[in-house]
Amino acid sequence: MENIKEIRTLLTEEMFTNVCKIGFVTIRSIDYGKTDINFHKVDILQLVKGEIVTKEIGTEIFKFALQDLGTEMIREIVKRSPIFYELSNQF
Secondary structure, three states, X not given: OOOOEEEEEEEOHHHHHHHHHHOEEEEXXXXXXXXXXXXXXXHHHHHHOOOOEEEEEOOEEEEEEEOOOOHXXXXXXXXXXOOOHHHHHOO
């Protein structure tokens, strides 16, 4: 059985803004080197609802949560996003 590693990341205002702008976050992994983890619309909706988004890459599980920025701040960040702007009215 392989050893599964869990890596938790709290998305700050700056990191969340960057994810909303480009649609992914770059993670450095010991096993896989530099890896881009893509976020989809369903992932963004989960984050803004306070849920944890889980992504699995090989033997590593990445868990992302959004820092409590307040609903209005989150809505403004998503509204300015070139990718996820239409989600700003769904929460």
